[in-house]
Each structure stands twice: as structure tokens, then as C-alpha cells.
Amino acid sequence: MLVIKDLHARVDGKEILRGVNLTVKPGEVHAIMGPNAAGKSTLAKVLAGREEYEVTQGSVTLDGKSLLELAPEERAREGVFMSFQYPVEIPGVTNAYFMRSAVNAHRKHRGEPELDAGAFLKLARENMKLVAMDEKMLNRAVNEGFSGGERKRNEIFQMAMLAPKLAVLDETDSGLDIDALRIVASGVNALRSPDRALIVITHYQRLLDYLVPDITHVLLGGRIVKTAGKELALELEKRGYEWLQQGAQA
Amino acid sequence: MNAVAHYTSAFAGSENGLPGSAVPWLVDKRRAAMAALASTGFPTTRDEAWRYTDVAQLLTVPFSPATSLATARAASLAESGGLTDAYRLVFVDGVYIAEASRLAGLPDGVVVTNLASALGSHSDRVRMAFGKLVDASRHGFAALNTAMASDGAFIAVPRGVRVEKPIEILSIASNQVQPVSTNLRNLVRVEANAEATVVEHYLGDGNAVSLTNSVTEASLAESACLAHVKIQREGQSAFHVATIACEQARNSRFYSCSAAAGGALARTEISSALLGEGADAQLFGAYVARGRQLVDHTTFLDHAVPQCTSNELYKGVLGDMSRGVFNGKVLVRKDAQKTAAFQSNRNVLLSDSAVVDTRPQLEIYADDVKCSHGATIGRLDDEALFYLRARGIERAAAQRILTQAFAGEVVHSIAHPAIRALVAGVVDDALNRALAGGVS
Ligand SMILES: Nc1ncnc2c1ncn2[C@@H]1O[C@H](COP(=O)(O)OP(=O)(O)OP(=O)(O)O)[C@@H](O)[C@H]1O
Ligand SMILES: [Mg+2]
Numbered sequence: 001m002l003v004i005k006d007l008h009a010r011v012d013g014k015e016i017l018r019g020v021n022l023t024v025k026p027g028e029v030h031a032i033m034g035p036n037a038a039g040k041s042t043l044a045k046v047l048a049g050r051e052e053y054e055v056t057q058g059s060v061t062l063d064g065k066s067l068l069e070l071a072p073e074e075r076a077r078e079g080v081f082m083s084f085q086y087p088v089e090i091p092g093v094t095n096a097y098f099m100r101s102a103v104n105a106h107r108k109h110r111g112e113p114e115l116d117a118g119a120f121l122k123l124a125r126e127n128m129k130l131v132a133m134d135e136k137m138l139n140r141a142v143n144e145g146f147s148g149g150e151r152k153r154n155e156i157f158q159m160a161m162l163a164p165k166l167a168v169l170d171e172t173d174s175g176l177d178i179d180a181l182r183i184v185a186s187g188v189n190a191l192r193s194p195d196r197a198l199i200v201i202t203h204y205q206r207l208l209d210y211l212v213p214d215i216t217h218v219l220l221g222g223r224i225v226k227t228a229g230k231e232l233a234l235e236l237e238k239r240g241y242e243w244l245q246q247g248a249q250a
Numbered sequence: 251m252n253a254v255a256h257y258t259s260a261f262a263g264s265e266n267g268l269p270g271s272a273v274p275w276l277v278d279k280r281r282a283a284m285a286a287l288a289s290t291g292f293p294t295t296r297d298e299a300w301r302y303t304d305v306a307q308l309l310t311v312p313f314s315p316a317t318s319l320a321t322a323r324a325a326s327l328a329e330s331g332g333l334t335d336a337y338r339l340v341f342v343d344g345v346y347i348a349e350a351s352r353l354a355g356l357p358d359g360v361v362v363t364n365l366a367s368a369l370g371s372h373s374d375r376v377r378m379a380f381g382k383l384v385d386a387s388r389h390g391f392a393a394l395n396t397a398m399a400s401d402g403a404f405i406a407v408p409r410g411v412r413v414e415k416p417i418e419i420l421s422i423a424s425n426q427v428q429p430v431s432t433n434l435r436n437l438v439r440v441e442a443n444a445e446a447t448v449v450e451h452y453l454g455d456g457n458a459v460s461l462t463n464s465v466t467e468a469s470l471a472e473s474a475c476l477a478h479v480k481i482q483r484e485g486q487s488a489f490h491v492a493t494i495a496c497e498q499a500r501n502s503r504f505y506s507c508s509a510a511a512g513g514a515l516a517r518t519e520i521s522s523a524l525l526g527e528g529a530d531a532q533l534f535g536a537y538v539a540r541g542r543q544l545v546d547h548t549t550f551l552d553h554a555v556p557q558c559t560s561n562e563l564y565k566g567v568l569g570d571m572s573r574g575v576f577n578g579k580v581l582v583r584k585d586a587q588k589t590a591a592f593q594s595n596r597n598v599l600l601s602d603s604a605v606v607d608t609r610p611q612l613e614i615y616a617d618d619v620k621c622s623h624g625a626t627i628g629r630l631d632d633e634a635l636f637y638l639r640a641r642g643i644e645r646a647a648a649q650r651i652l653t654q655a656f657a658g659e660v661v662h663s664i665a666h667p668a669i670r671a672l673v674a675g676v677v678d679d680a681l682n683r684a685l686a687g688g689v690s
Contacts, residue, residue: 048640052632076642084640088633092655101651102641109642141655142637158641 001026001197002166007058009046016042018222019058024166027194031213031233032201032224035241039222040201041085044170048082049075062166076102077109079165083155083172085201090142095154098142099124099161106162127160131187148175156187167191168199173207185210205237218244253309254291254390258284260314261397269366269401275377276369283386283396292390299389302575302607303517303546308489313431313461315400316343319424323455325350328420331453333668336416337362343424343460344400344432350420359408362417365435368404376404379437383467383495383523391491395465399435402464405448409441409471416447416479416669421464423484425456436466440474440502447477447666450492454484454512466494470502472526477505479669483512483676486541490516498558500526507664509673510537510545511680517546517575524551524558524586535564536660536673538680539572539604540687546575553586556616562593565660567653568604569684576608578623584615593623598630598656600649600689630689649689653681 002024009017016039024030034040046053047060049072060067067075090098103123104114115123124138131153143151152172159167169188173181188211192198200211208216208230216232217224218241225244226232261284270276292309293300324342328350332338339362340350346364353362361372368376386393403419421434440446452462462484470476476496484490490513496504508518522531537545551560566574576595597606610623630652638648657677664670 048636050636050640071645072636072639073642073644073648076640082640084637088631088637090631090634090637090652090655092658093651098638098641098651101643101647102638105642105644105647162641 001063003061005059007046007060008056009042009053010056011042011053015056016053016222017046020219020222020224022217022224024197024199026197028214029192029198029200029211031208031216032199032219033203033216033233033236034219038219040219041170043219044082044168044201047080047168048072073105076162077106081159081162081164081167083152083159083167083169085170085174087143087151087155089144091144093142094139095142096120096124096138099158102158103161124161127157130160130190131156132183133157149177149180152176153180153184156184160187160191165195166197166199168201170201171203172200173202173204181206182210205233208233220244254288256312257394257398258288264315264398268398270369273369273373276380279381280397283393286386287390287393287397290390290393297389299548299577302573303515303544305515308461308515311429311459311461313429315398316345316424316426316430319343319345321347321349324422324424327422327453327455332420332451333416333418333449333672335668336418336449338418338420339364339403341401341419341421341432341434343422343426343430344434346401357411357413360411360413361404361406363404365399365402365404365437372404372406375406375439376437379439379467379469380435383469383497384465384493388493391463392465392493395433395435395463395493398431398433399465400433402435402437405436405438405446407440407444407446410443412445413447416449416666418449418451420451420453421462423452423454423458423460423462423488425458426460427458429459429461431461431463434464436464438466438468438476440468440470440476442471443473444471445475447479447669449669450478450480452482452484452490452512454488457485457487459487460484461489462491464492466492468494468496468504470496470498470504472499473501474499475503477665478507479664479673480506480508480518481673481676482508482510482516482518485512486514488513492517493519494521496522496531498522498524498526498529498531501528502526503529504531505665506531506533507660507673508535508547509676510535510547511676513543515544517548519548521550522552524553524560525555527555527557529558531560532663533560533562534660534663536657536677537564537566537574538657538677538684539566539574540569540684542571544573544575546577548575548577549579551580551591553580553582553589553591555585556587556589558586559590560592563660563663564595565657566597566606567600567657567681567684568597568606569600570687571601571603573604574606576606576610576625578609579611579613580621580623582612582614582616582619582621586616587618589616589619589621591619591621595625597627598653599627600630600684601687602690646685649685650681653685654678657681
């Protein structure tokens with residue numbers, strides 16, 4: 001489904017991604033771990049199309065279609081979803097208006113009629129249940145004054161609404177309390193399907209107890225330096241990243 | 251011929267046709283105003299309050315009052331463009347159009363009429379109000395208006411009466427071949443415990459070069475409440491100068507909202523004198539400009555007595571090579587202890603060539619006050635834009651959503667739903683046009 005080949009990206013004249021290779025098949029869950037500043041969020045944003053990151057080399061395809069030439073909104077409508085590590089506040093724009101605009105942009109792209117207010121509300125209510133989100137959040141400005149945990153639930157709610165092919169979840173677990181982690185993870189699990197792939201960026205094993213990865217990668221110094229099964233996360237928890245640094249510099 | 255000479259001769263030629271030409275006090279007032287204009291002239295960028303708003307180009311155009319009118323067209327424009335459920339006075343090129351106006355069903359004692367009629371029916375009240383808050387010495391445009399006012403609205407709400415429906419003053423600049431000037435003089439008096447909503451609505455029928463130069467004087471008695479909404483959406487070649495002055499007695503409340511979308515140059519000057527304790531002034535404004543438009547809001551709040559409150563929020567979105575100007579002065583006099591005055595001017599630039607000149611000024615002579623002011627000039631938030639796009643929303647739609655939300659804070663301050671909807675529509679249209687010029 002997703003094929004990343006030798007991806008290099010820079011920002012502010014600094015090279016952050018230095019040759020990432022990654023292949024994700026439909027239905028798979030991939031975990032990406034790695035120390036702070038390794039480039040994990042950068043990879044997520046490059047996939048989503050954030051323009052300030054300049055791709056200098058390599059390719060990214062989704063079902064054979066190159067993503068790099070596409071605008072962020074086009075990628076989203078092709079089925080790429082990124083859950084932000086730090087979702088922004090958008091004062092004055094309600095969650096409902098935002099999501100209805102987004103859902104209808106996707107529907108328009110697929111040649112489907114737009115959802116009216118009633119149909120939208122029905123769909124939104126169903127999906128809010130998935131992450132146990134209070135319905136009142138729909139009428140609040142996007143993320144404005146939301147707690148860290150509420151923001152993360154809101155991200156997964158959006159994922160549910162947009163039903164992407166590929167979801168990249170950037171530290172969806174950070175900021176969640178223990179119960180919320182379980183709720184959000186089970187929400188994500190409910191969204192798993194044979195034709196949907198997940199890339200889960202996290203620092204902690206705990207999330208992976210719920211969202212069991214098929215494959216675990218370590219991103220370090222802008223490259224994937226180690227790829228293994230789900231047991232890798234446990235090993236990293238014990239040993240840290242130092243033992244991998246050598247390989248990264250080589 | 252320079253502008254002063256032009257208007258001096260225009261005045262001499264039209265004086266006898268102006269309303270009140272047989273009313274001695276008004277004749278004197280008009281002549282004195284013309285003399286004041288002749289001696290001081292029009293403002294230039296050397297005047298502090300006009301530093302960023304250059305009217306030189308406007309003054310090269312020989313504007314004169316309209317000679318012929320398309321009244322039938324006015325009626326249909328008023329129907330399509332105005333508020334549906336409102337009392338209404340319609341003026342085309344400064345001339346009152348009774349057929350297009352709608353005054354039936356006013357509550358007992360409420361007077362809504364055109365100034366020319368009021369000079370007959372309410373002569374004493376007109377005499378008391380005309381020139382009380384804005385006189386010819388304020389600036390050349392106020393002088394010109396005083397001399398040349400062709401008509402306007404006269405609104406008086408008696409003690410304790412609440413006028414539910416808005417009162418709309420609809421001024422239409424018709425598409426004349428000659429450059430036409432409109433000088434409307436509006437007088438509003440709200441008595442104790444009375445309440446009214448007045449909308450000044452300026453429309454342009456086409457893109458003719460025109461000058462609208464209006465003056466509104468509003469006087470609020472104790473515990474009176476006036477909501478004043480000004481909607482300015484004249485054509486791209488219109489010049490517009492409006493002066494709105496209010497005086498407030500004890501515990502009165504003045505709400506003002508100015509939505510400015512049209513015109514080549516549009517200046518709105520709003521002032522209020524808080525003269526009685528407990529008076530409150532809330533001033534809001536939303537302006538959207540594109541092309542080479544210049545939009546100016548100049549405000550002045552005079553806190554003369556203790557315990558008054560004021561709040562100002564002006565927000566602008568500027569595209570292309572447009573300019574936004576904000577001069578906001580708050581004066582807190584020595585006796586005005588316990589004043590609370592807040593002022594904010596926020597701007598979003600859509601292009602590298604758009605410019606904002608903002609000058610918030612606090613002049614405080616009392617020591618026990620809470621005052622603050624601030625101004626920002628920025629771009630659309632990149633992070634927010636990306637967030638919306640990352641969810642599949644088209645770039646242009648995302649820009650629209652963000653600018654609407656930005657201006658929405660001002661639009662939402664309008665209490666009356668139909669007026670709010672009308673203003674939202676005007677602002678959204680203007681935003682779409684400004685965004686169509688591209689965002690850099
Ligand atoms: N817009 C930017 N401008 C400058 N530097 C940037 C920018 N974005 C990322 N970087 C730098 O790139 C490096 C990688 O950042 P990134 O956010 O991808 O790390 P990360 O692996 O997600 O870390 P964390 O685990 O702390 O979230 C960091 O050194 C960061 O400072
Ligand atoms: Mg990160």
C-alpha cells in the first residue's frame with residue numbers, strides 16, 4: 001500500500017530525514033519508535049504534505065500513486081490521515097463546521113452528495129462514541145481550550161469520520177491518562193480493517209499492548225536503523241536506544 | 251479649480267435648493283460651515299488624525315449633488331439589499347425617496363422621518379441636535395456636510411420605549427455619469443430607558459465614482475440604549491467619509507459595529523463622549539479590503555466622568571495592495587476614576603503588498619483606572635491552515651474558513667440576528683473577493 005524509498009527531507013537547511021525506506025501493506029500495523037528529535041514527526045508531516053519540509057530525494061507512493069506532488073488536501077482525500085502530535089487550536093471554527101467541511105470535501109472528491117446537517121450529526125455522534133467523546137465538543141472551537149487528552153480523542157474522532165486508507169498516529173498516547181489510553185486505543189482498534197494500514201509513532205510499549213504492531217521500526221538520525229517484530233518494543237523499553245546509535249552512524 | 255473653491259461655488263449654486271433654506275438658524279449654520287471650510291480647507295496627511303489617509307485624489311474630483319434620479323430602481327434595490335423586517339428610510343444620492351421607505355407601524359411617540367420633514371415638524375429638536383456633536387470645526391468633511399446636507403434621518407425614541415425592529419437608513423449611490431456627492435445628516439435621540447437599533451447601510455449601484463460624506467449625531471439620555479450598525483458596501487470607485495458622534499448620559503449603553511467592505515477610500519470616524527457615570531461604549535469593526543482600497547477607522551472615546559466602561563475591537567483582513575488604517579484614541583480625564591477601557595486592533599494580511607497603519611493611543615490623566623490596548627498585524631496561521639488541509643479541505647476553502655472565523659468575532663457581537671446575518675454575508679463576500687486575489 002505505502003512504499004517509501006530513500007526519502008530525504010530538510011527544513012531550514014537542515015537535513016532531518018536521511019534515507020527512509022518503509023513498506024506498509026494493507027491491514028498492517030507498524031510501530032515507529034525512536035529517541036526525541038530522531039525525525040518521527042517530520043516523517044509523519046512529510047507524508048501528510050507539510051510544505052515547509054523540503055523533500056530532496058526519494059519517493060513515496062500510496063497504491064502506486066506518487067504522493068509527493070500532491071497538496072496536503074489531495075493526499076487526505078486519497079486516504080492519508082495524520083493524527084497530529086500537537087493539534088492546533090483554531091479559534092472561531094467549531095469542530096462541527098470543521099469536520100462537516102472535511103467530510104464533504106472527501107465526499108465531493110468521491111462524487112458523492114454532501115451530507116446535510118442532520119446526516120452529519122448522526123455520523124458524528126456514532127464516531128464520538130468510539131472514543132467516548134462528549135457531544136458538546138462538536139460545538140466548541142477546534143481544540144480551543146481542549147485538554148491534551150481531549151485533543152488526542154478529537155484526532156481519533158476525525159480519523160473515524162474520514163475513514164482513511166493509511167493513518168499515521170503521531171504520539172496519540174502522549175497526554176492520555178491510563179483509562180483514556182485504553183479507550184482511545186480500543187477506538188483505533190475498532191477502526192482497523194484488512195484494507196487499512198496504521199503507522200503508530202510512540203515512545204511507550206503501553207500503547208502497543210493494545211495496538212499490537214505487526215512490525216516495529218526504530219527511526220534514528222533520520223533513518224530506520226532497525227526493523228523487527230512486536231518484541232522489539234519490549235527490548236527498547238529495557239535497553240534504550242544507545243545500542244543502536246552505532247549502527248546509525250555507520 | 252481647487253476643492254474648496256469648487257465646493258464654495260457648488261454651495262452658492264445650490265444653497266437655495268437645500269432643505270431649510272428659509273430657516274434662518276440653518277442658513278447661518280450652513281454659511282458659517284462654508285466659511286470654516288474656506289478658511290481651514292480639507293484635511294491633509296499633515297493632520298495627525300489623517301496621517302495615513304490621503305484624500306488628495308478624492309479632492310481632485312469635482313463632485314456635485316445629483317440632478318436626476320432613478321427612483322424606481324432604488325425601490326427594487328432597497329427591497330433586495332436592505333433588511334426585510336425593519337423600518338426604513340431610503341436615500342438615493344442624498345435624496346429622500348418616500349416611495350421606497352417603510353415607516354408604518356412605529357410604536358407610539360417614536361419619530362422616524364427624513365431631516366427635511368423634521369425641520370418642519372420637529373424644528374426645535376432638530377435645531378438642538380444639528381451640529382451639537384459634530385460641528386464644522388471638526389474637519390473639512392464635517393464642514394462640507396454641514397453646509398451641503400441634502401437630507402438625512404431624524405430619529406427620536408421617547409422615554410421608556412423599546413423599538414424592537416431595526417431602523418434602517420439606506421443610502422444608495424446610484425450609477426451616475428457625473429461624479430455625484432451625497433451629504434446625509436442623521437440625528438438620533440434616544441430618551442431615558444429607551445432602546446433602539448439603527449442601521450446605516452451604504453450601497454452602491456454600480457461602479458461610478460461617487461462621494462458619500464455623512465454625519466450622524468446620536469444622543470443617549472440616562473439608561474438609554476442604542477445599537478448602531480454601519481454597513482459600507484459601495485462600489486470600487488466610491489469615496490466614503492462618515493463621521494459618527496455620540497454623547498452618553500448616565501448608565502447609557504452605546505453599541506457600535508462598523509462593517510466596511512466597499513469603496514476606493516472609506517473612512518469611518520466614530521466617537522463617543524461618556525458624560526454620565528456608568529455609561530458604556532462598545533465599539534466593534536470588521537473591515538476587508540483588496541485591490542488598492544484604503545479603509546480607515548478612527549475612533550475617539552472620551553471618558554469624562556468616573557466609572558464608565560468602554561471596549562473596542564476592530565479586525566481587518568487586507569489583500570492585494572490594500573491599506574488598513576486604525577487610529578484609536580481613548581482619553582481618560584482627570585476625574586474619570588474607575589474607568590475601564592480596552593482597545594484592540596487586529597489585522598491579517600493576505601499579501602506582501604498589503605499595509606496596515608495602526609495607532610492605538612491611550613491618554614490617561616486619572617490614576618485609578620484599568621486600561622489596555624493592543625494591536626497585531628499578522629498572517630493567516632500556517633499551522634491552522636495545514637491542519638484544515640490535512641483533513642482534505644481545499645486550500646482556498648481553508649483560507650476562507652480561517653478568515654471568516656477571524657472576522658466572525660466582530661460579526662457575532664451583533665445582537666440582532668437579521669442584521670448579524672446581513673453583515674456576515676457582506677463580510678463573507680468581501681473575504682471571498684479578497685482571497686480571490688491570492689494569498690502570498
Ligand atoms: N520546522 C522546523 N524547523 C526547524 N527544525 C525543525 C523543524 N521541524 C523539525 N525540526 C527539527 O528536526 C528534528 C526532528 O524533529 P521531529 O519533530 O521530527 O522529532 P521527533 O522524532 O518527532 O521527536 P519527538 O520524539 O520529541 O517528538 C529536531 O531536531 C527538530 O528540532
Ligand atoms: Mg514527534
